[in-house]
Amino acid sequence: MRTHTQETQQSLTPEMAITILQEGNDRFIKNLKANRNLLQQVNETAAGQFPFAAILSCMDSRTSAELVFDQGLGDIFSIRIAGNVLNDDILGSMEYACKVAGSKLVVVLGHTKCGAIIGACNQVELGNITAMLNKVKPAIEQETRTTENRTGSNPAFVNQVTENNVHLTMARVRKESPILAEMEKDGQIRIIGGVYNVETGKVDFYLQD
Numbered sequence: 001m002r003t004h005t006q007e008t009q010q011s012l013t014p015e016m017a018i019t020i021l022q023e024g025n026d027r028f029i030k031n032l033k034a035n036r037n038l039l040q041q042v043n044e045t046a047a048g049q050f051p052f053a054a055i056l057s058c059m060d061s062r063t064s065a066e067l068v069f070d071q072g073l074g075d076i077f078s079i080r081i082a083g084n085v086l087n088d089d090i091l092g093s094m095e096y097a098c099k100v101a102g103s104k105l106v107v108v109l110g111h112t113k114c115g116a117i118i119g120a121c122n123q124v125e126l127g128n129i130t131a132m133l134n135k136v137k138p139a140i141e142q143e144t145r146t147t148e149n150r151t152g153s154n155p156a157f158v159n160q161v162t163e164n165n166v167h168l169t170m171a172r173v174r175k176e177s178p179i180l181a182e183m184e185k186d187g188q189i190r191i192i193g194g195v196y197n198v199e200t201g202k203v204d205f206y207l208q209d
Contacts, residue, residue, distance in 0.1 A: 003041045003074040009050035009102050014190035017052045017105040022205065024070035029201040036072045045074035052076070053105035054097035056169070058084045062198050063111045069203075077103060083116030084108060085135040086169050086176075095179045098189050105189060106173060106180065109203070110166040111196040117162050118152030139164035166193040166206065 120136035
């Protein structure tokens with residue numbers, strides 16, 4: 001499989017980009033890989049890159065977007081930070097990916113058993129970690145069905161906060177980036193979410209919000 005060129009990137013629709021990720025994750029959970037020559041892709045991307053998606057995911061060592069979606073060099077912009085939280089630099093990176101570099105898709109990807117989410121649920125305070133985990137608080141506050149054991153030891157609570165965090169981050173991308181919101185409105189891009197299951201390798205996509 002060859003890396004994306006400007007022509008192949010431009011020919012993709014956002015829906016086609018979603019399908020590429022879905023098919024890649026299906027290969028991943030079946031322990032299959034697309035046939036790629038990575039050294040050849042080094043040469044093919046030396047003069048430029050044309051990724052079709054920008055993926056905001058957690059820094060967790062189990063959640064490499066390139067691996068779980070079976071993508072090669074030059075295929076995706078991978079933005080990684082604990083808890084897949086959003087800040088101005090990340091938002092700017094997404095704008096660069098789509099408006100400047102031509103990507104068709106923004107994906108907010110959470111995952112099960114996320115240490116950052118668990119830490120936020122446990123109200124951990126430690127150095128600069130405190131400010132980072134505070135970004136998860138809206139997702140915790142939004143989960144009102146759980147009335148007992150609202151801590152990281154409650155898997156159901158953590159899972160719901162994880163999902164909330166993805167949806168709230170998607171909403172923030174649209175609200176805080178007029179550029180991306182307008183591109184999505186015009187059909188140039190899609191902003192979607194998902195949660196990766198660290199036990200199965202499967203990504204459940206949130207295509208509507």
